[in-house]
Amino acid sequence: MYGYAMNKDDLRARLRRIEGQVRGLQRMIDEDQYCIDILTQLNSATAALRAVGMGLLDDHVRHCVAESIERGDGEAKIEELMAAVGRFAAK
Amino acid sequence: MYGYAMNKDDLRARLRRIEGQVRGLQRMIDEDQYCIDILTQLNSATAALRAVGMGLLDDHVRHCVAESIERGDGEAKIEELMAAVGRFAAK
Amino acid sequence: MYGYAMNKDDLRARLRRIEGQVRGLQRMIDEDQYCIDILTQLNSATAALRAVGMGLLDDHVRHCVAESIERGDGEAKIEELMAAVGRFAAK
Amino acid sequence: MYGYAMNKDDLRARLRRIEGQVRGLQRMIDEDQYCIDILTQLNSATAALRAVGMGLLDDHVRHCVAESIERGDGEAKIEELMAAVGRFAAK
Numbered sequence: 001m002y003g004y005a006m007n008k009d010d011l012r013a014r015l016r017r018i019e020g021q022v023r024g025l026q027r028m029i030d031e032d033q034y035c036i037d038i039l040t041q042l043n044s045a046t047a048a049l050r051a052v053g054m055g056l057l058d059d060h061v062r063h064c065v066a067e068s069i070e071r072g073d074g075e076a077k078i079e080e081l082m083a084a085v086g087r088f089a090a091k
Numbered sequence: 092m093y094g095y096a097m098n099k100d101d102l103r104a105r106l107r108r109i110e111g112q113v114r115g116l117q118r119m120i121d122e123d124q125y126c127i128d129i130l131t132q133l134n135s136a137t138a139a140l141r142a143v144g145m146g147l148l149d150d151h152v153r154h155c156v157a158e159s160i161e162r163g164d165g166e167a168k169i170e171e172l173m174a175a176v177g178r179f180a181a182k
Numbered sequence: 183m184y185g186y187a188m189n190k191d192d193l194r195a196r197l198r199r200i201e202g203q204v205r206g207l208q209r210m211i212d213e214d215q216y217c218i219d220i221l222t223q224l225n226s227a228t229a230a231l232r233a234v235g236m237g238l239l240d241d242h243v244r245h246c247v248a249e250s251i252e253r254g255d256g257e258a259k260i261e262e263l264m265a266a267v268g269r270f271a272a273k
Numbered sequence: 274m275y276g277y278a279m280n281k282d283d284l285r286a287r288l289r290r291i292e293g294q295v296r297g298l299q300r301m302i303d304e305d306q307y308c309i310d311i312l313t314q315l316n317s318a319t320a321a322l323r324a325v326g327m328g329l330l331d332d333h334v335r336h337c338v339a340e341s342i343e344r345g346d347g348e349a350k351i352e353e354l355m356a357a358v359g360r361f362a363a364k
Binding site for chain 3: 281284285288289291292295296298299302303308309311312313315316318319320322323325326329330332333337353354357360361364
């Protein structure tokens, strides 16, 4: 069980809302809504997904990474973390 | 009816796939999968959403914006477009 | 002479300030300043560069792109513009 | 003295190159070069700055953060790190 278990309900609730936003985008396209309005909604879904990503990274550092450093065995976890931060920041 | 009507089916298909990816993320959390793997999946959903955003912007420029410029009435549309590009690029 | 000629002085002044910020970053490293403070300064230089990029895009659309659309010859310019927006937004 | 001391020369060399790129951007504007070409050069300077930022974050985690976790005192450093990652990833 990983670190984010502590706020698993929160992550799930956020992802359910994002799923609803993505369904909303499909509806906006069905209804021929204005491109710029659809884009605004899409930016909002992207920002919500990235907030979930920050939450995952945060829990990962506080648990997996911190615990492996405490065990004197942090090298590989830090390597993996920074690669993940790099991919996340590059978007 | 707006410009993206020409590839509405494509946009809808992409959004349905993204909806599936977001449901996949909820399942990964239910199954306590590894944070870094969830983050990889999340980056992929974000990239797919942004590709849809680029598609919307592209159609918007080729239709709404180009047509208003051809009518000699492009000022407000260009203003609105560049504000949308700014928000999209800022993420 | 391109569109940004109208605010060339502004672009130059912004770039001179950014050049100063980049020199400031080298000084912060020489002085062994705290990583997080250097990163804050670096984010500020990046944001300033991207603001210049938005200014260039904005002038490009208002002049080069709008003029070629008015001449009934916008296709290639729009293609090139959207590729540039895509690279800029991807960062 | 902070963690990035180990590759201070590398960071300095990269920043000197970025300073040269920013001066190059001013020259491109003086010479009325094409907007899209200037934007390409600007994207390259931004990417180089962000690579320096990733280097700073990497060294910070491997030294400051890891050492404070090893001392059993990582909480505040992790808090500060994740706030910095969030600002860096938000761009």
